Amino acid sequence: MHIKWHCHSIALLKRTVKFFKTSTTREELTVYEKFKFINLWFVLILINDILFVVGSIFKILLEKKHAESSSGNYDICALMLGCGCLFAYIGAIRYIGFFKTFNILTKVLKNAFPDMMRFLLTTILLFWGFLFCGWAVLGPYHIKFRHISTASECLFSLLNGDEMFTTFSATVTENTAVWYFSRFYLYIFTGLFIYAVLNLFVAVILDSYEKFKKNDLEPTSLQTFINECEILDPTRYQRDVRKNLGEAWSFLCESFDCLRKWYTRKSINSRFEFHNSVFDNDNSEETIL
Numbered sequence: 001m002h003i004k005w006h007c008h009s010i011a012l013l014k015r016t017v018k019f020f021k022t023s024t025t026r027e028e029l030t031v032y033e034k035f036k037f038i039n040l041w042f043v044l045i046l047i048n049d050i051l052f053v054v055g056s057i058f059k060i061l062l063e064k065k066h067a068e069s070s071s072g073n074y075d076i077c078a079l080m081l082g083c084g085c086l087f088a089y090i091g092a093i094r095y096i097g098f099f100k101t102f103n104i105l106t107k108v109l110k111n112a113f114p115d116m117m118r119f120l121l122t123t124i125l126l127f128w129g130f131l132f133c134g135w136a137v138l139g140p141y142h143i144k145f146r147h148i149s150t151a152s153e154c155l156f157s158l159l160n161g162d163e164m165f166t167t168f169s170a171t172v173t174e175n176t177a178v179w180y181f182s183r184f185y186l187y188i189f190t191g192l193f194i195y196a197v198l199n200l201f202v203a204v205i206l207d208s209y210e211k212f213k214k215n216d217l218e219p220t221s222l223q224t225f226i227n228e229c230e231i232l233d234p235t236r237y238q239r240d241v242r243k244n245l246g247e248a249w250s251f252l253c254e255s256f257d258c259l260r261k262w263y264t265r266k267s268i269n270s271r272f273e274f275h276n277s278v279f280d281n282d283n284s285e286e287t288i289l
Helices: 002-022 031-037 040-063 071-096 104-138 148-159 164-169 176-214 221-232 236-288
Strands: none
Touching: 040 071, 071 104, 104 148, 104 176, 148 164, 148 176, 164 176
């Protein structure tokens, strides 16, 4: 059912994109507006079901000794079932979001998602610059910068204010230039990311929250088009609903009428057959007598 729904959504998306491209008075749809045609909740539920089914089958094969009982296979099975549980509980947020007092988190994150992605793109480039610089310069002298992975983990803990003194004191070198560079590098990174990047990231989310709270969200071109259609014909939706209900009611009446005629005809035929059988029995008895 989810696959069929997504096929219809993609077909509608193609027609809408074509309409906006051919229209001279409207702007083309953005990537964020195109994603509105795809319900990501259904995608999440589909992935969740696949993980549960595959993980359960794999678990049964391991229990029945039809697959090798190695730690790697058990890890794969646990990974599938664990991710399935995680996605299942995330999907439960969708049903809580139907209540206006409980959908603040999903609404705010949904509205702030484009700005968050643009902000994170710039932040990731800046983070990578500090990462490769620290790995190249401090790698031979600092245990946390020996590898790219450990250097990334160290910088991520620093921007959250964790293990600062340990990181500063773990530089082992007699080179004064490297020692001063490590101090300058760590001070610049922690100051920039803690006081600027994190606060600006929170400000981006708070801006979306304030707009959501005041109901002052800027409508997209797709929402503007839908609002214009409702303004031109505000009763169109009601008329369509009444028309569909009328067609459904007519279909039910016709079906009931056909069923009633069939039942009446069948009852008449059964009575006729019963009378014929009784008449045949009487004739046979008279013949015997």
